[in-house]
Amino acid sequence: MATRSLVQAIHDGLAEEMRADETVMVMGEDVGRAGGVFRVTEGLQQEFGPYRALDTPLAESLIVGAAIGLAANGMKPVAEIQFADFIPPAFDQIVSEAARFRYRSNNAWNCQITVRAPYGHIPGGALYHSQSVEAWFCNVPGLKVVAPTYPADAKGLLKAAIRDPDPVIFFEHKKAYRLLKQEVPENDYTVPLRKAKVHREGTDMTVVSYGVMLHLVLEAAEKLAGEHGIEVEVVEPLTLYPLDKATILESARKTGKFLVVSEANLEGSVSGEIASIVAEEAFEWLDGPVMRLGAPNVPGIPFAKPLMDWYVPDLERIQGKMLELARY
Amino acid sequence: MATRSLVQAIHDGLAEEMRADETVMVMGEDVGRAGGVFRVTEGLQQEFGPYRALDTPLAESLIVGAAIGLAANGMKPVAEIQFADFIPPAFDQIVSEAARFRYRSNNAWNCQITVRAPYGHIPGGALYHSQSVEAWFCNVPGLKVVAPTYPADAKGLLKAAIRDPDPVIFFEHKKAYRLLKQEVPENDYTVPLRKAKVHREGTDMTVVSYGVMLHLVLEAAEKLAGEHGIEVEVVEPLTLYPLDKATILESARKTGKFLVVSEANLEGSVSGEIASIVAEEAFEWLDGPVMRLGAPNVPGIPFAKPLMDWYVPDLERIQGKMLELARY
Amino acid sequence: MAIRETQRRHEALGLDEDDLLRMYRHMLLARRVDERMWILNRQGKAAFVISCQGQEAAQVGAAYNLRPGYDYVYPYYRDAGIVITLGMTARDQLLSLLARAEDPNSGGRQMPGHFSSRELNIVTASAPIGVQYPQAVGSAMAFKMRGEDGVVLACGGEASTSEGDWHEAMNFAGIHDLPVIFLIQNNVYAISVPENLQVAGRIVDRAAGYGFPGVEVDGNDVLAVYKVAKEAFERARRGEGPTLIEAKTYRMTAHSSDDDDRRYREREEVEEWRKKDPILRFKQYLHGAGVLDDAKEREIEEEIRAEVDEATEYAENAPYADPESAMRYVYAEEE
């Protein structure tokens, strides 16, 4: 075991996969010589050369499109989009192409690519370096959308993603990159795709969350236990699409109270899908409304710090919402 | 009053707005000389010339981007995306740009454009001429997403969209284009954005639907009334984003049973948002689970007719689901 | 005299009579299948037709340089001539037209013209225009990384060059001297939009801006296309990088069976181009070169008609996929 931050764990996962399989490569803007703007790919070009750690032109559609073509011809590319905010130019290649290679060719072709994208709010990030854009991809069959929070999960999921024969969109929360360190196994392991994780068992309510909000939810859960004797079960989807309905429903049916917390602007976010699954399939078990907490429906997180702080749900608001549901 | 199909009503709405305001223009692939592949813009180039009915190159990002720039310099462009399936190349211009002009400039700039896109299944349409892609835009503050079904609503909403100072994405169901005719007012009128419509009053359950599915839902509602004495309230959102929560909630609270039907692949569709609003804010009134009916989670509607027919919810399945909920 | 000159033309290209007849057959088969598809459409049996008619020379001339199953190909929806040259059959085309389970492209899931063959390295195609180009340069990069001499052929109409994807791919190809050939079939129209509203300047001139050669060629002259493509393939195999080929041609049919081209182009123009029909032209060459005579011509026509008849019958009788099979292959299935 080694103690690793999220950014280190992802780096290690990449490096290990590249060592183990010479068809694995990374590509994107600044990922080569400079080692990535977040330093996720640091050292990879030195170790694997300028092609397997490829500095691409500033062209996201090309990055994903070329990754698809590389995969069609025997490679396993991990394409980096420098910020999730800049994934829209690659949207067509992801949703119309990568997601459909297998289906449209009736299983003859597949598309083994991983697209990594740092997302989420970060001080100074503002409208175009802070977004949580995962919902765009969570209505696109053929894709898997992964958003881990903890280093060990992230490494195992990244390895699973790279080895998965279908395309995986891999969201990494920028603010979580260096937020904490964790023991991360050094032996080869994967964490399964399409499986949610119960971080904390509880009987009084279920809270589903991911990213930096998950950290706050877990903190709030401890507080609620200590201060109010309320035991909260905390579930992290890990794969946001397709959702692991079984785990979510099992928890909802057990606790009877259900809340989803994410930092995405609320209307149309993944929280809606999670909530509606519960509303439909755990209805008989519900002791209160299915609640959601998210960011306001504005086009982006403002640059000015007071505005950003106001925009993103904080511990107090999360705890308040949990109490509201507990007391319902 | 004149009897008009959906495609005619939209044509008329465009022509009238262009006559009334010389800054209104249409642009897109084949919209000029040929009058559009669905003939929505027929005759407009003859009447308004090659610029106000502009045949653009095959470049959707350009189409929307240029529309934004035209709007920034005094025009009111209505950009056509030939099929909603081909909107992804314009995704960045829509979600990162048009949606944010006002917000990011602190109200100094606005972006008065309308983006029209024919969507939905149609025989022979297959994977790339049949999609219901509205959910992609229903998590993007700054946009309004409109999807009318009936000719008179469509004309009034299109006029409202063109006159609205902010960007509106206007989805038109291809199969509804010529499905029926309706009396459409000839005087100038608008239908308000952001307001849902109750098509049919009922006390036993609420069904929310839009597009061709709405036609089937209304048919099923009549059958249920006749055959089972079940009175279904049918609500059409008209604006899919931001949703008219008040109308939806009022109906849900009145009937206590709630179903959403759309032809989009279910997971991550707009149905989730609608259902979760009800699950959260009408919980106390609910007499049964919040149900959803949609298309299966596969990457597109197959070309072979038997597969297409199987894919899209039909009258029988819709009626079955409604009965299931009624009997709950 | 005329004969000797034309002979010199194909001989100079290293093509023998068998080659010429094979090319002719490919072109003719593509044409006859296409004509049959329109008939089936008019009969209400086929929901959608999109044609290669008029572009067979550009397609076969270029594709004749491919090594099937080794080089990679990204055809566009009119490229029946390319996939037939690679080995697809009339039956394959008809199965696809009628959306039967056995359709090798997609099992009836996709519209006709969305070609795919894992064995032939025909990468599964789709409808969004231009998406193939970044993919094509990616596949070319893989060849380069492995030090193989594979070449990627990336195809599209003139309007496909208007999409950003085309440019991004051209740039990447130029930066890394990738073994890729961009074959643009400029058939003057994009549905209704004429070239002058589609393309600023000349497509062929764009290559220079990316630092590699661009060649314009008469797309209705199969040998001319073969020649420039051959040079491009050799260049690519030598590791010298990409080539852009602009084949000037004409779409002889409406855009598709859903289109009515009388709305936007004059009949006279279409008739003018009919005279330049690439099959007619190649036939004249073959007659002139003594490779074809009337008897042989009829014989080939007969063979092809039989092939198309058989294919039609087979396809009409072939079953659709099970409706529930629409759920399959969204993701890899567990073994």
Added chain:
Amino acid sequence: MAIRETQRRHEALGLDEDDLLRMYRHMLLARRVDERMWILNRQGKAAFVISCQGQEAAQVGAAYNLRPGYDYVYPYYRDAGIVITLGMTARDQLLSLLARAEDPNSGGRQMPGHFSSRELNIVTASAPIGVQYPQAVGSAMAFKMRGEDGVVLACGGEASTSEGDWHEAMNFAGIHDLPVIFLIQNNVYAISVPENLQVAGRIVDRAAGYGFPGVEVDGNDVLAVYKVAKEAFERARRGEGPTLIEAKTYRMTAHSSDDDDRRYREREEVEEWRKKDPILRFKQYLHGAGVLDDAKEREIEEEIRAEVDEATEYAENAPYADPESAMRYVYAEEE
């Protein structure tokens, strides 16, 4: 002799001494504001800095041709020199840097460098690279449709030409002979990625492929830039269509305050380019031309320093917007 020659240079361009001093002031103000921003960043007062240093000549030389509030401008994030030439002040820059409510660009919502002014026709800018180009040609089309002689200036770094949007806009501009000028400031790097991995061939050569002129210019020579831009503006105003200008220059700072350029470029290279500093160069010209002497130079420095000091103090004391104001202006508000 030296004096006469240099005089001839600006005189030939129709610039008088006032023009020269104005240009010099704009360049110097842009530089001094930029330097101040880095200091505030190091002091922990400013979250993010993105610099114009090294590119002031390209910016001011081009922008000096604009008619503020009439022509349209799509600047990119380094274009402090352009917006200052148009009339933005040091105070505006500092308010933006410190994200205060009064920031004219966005009220503190956007990062610094995302310029916007309704009055000056500076169209609200954003972070995604390349999106401005299709918008710019749209604005140019509006001028053309109304028969006005307005010109649109569309700006970006060399890497912005790699995005599809750039190409789509170039093509549209060429098709319709639009009054738009593409000003590409080629500063050799895109964050860490050097030009040779970014651009195939030469950017300037691309214009020919779209049927309009491309001009390369020494981007560190303000008069040279002014000259080619002047010709481009005149061309556009005469209705003769677009021009592409590639200004060769260098990014003298790291990409931004978040970047450490020692990871990817040699100090020697940076030092070499420091010697070609466009402000130094213009200063020498002005001394040579007798427009500037040491006293005048110091005077201007003093004035500018005072302006920047005042701006800093003002901005530091200016309030943030109300947090809840983050909810406003998603859509038009009812009056």
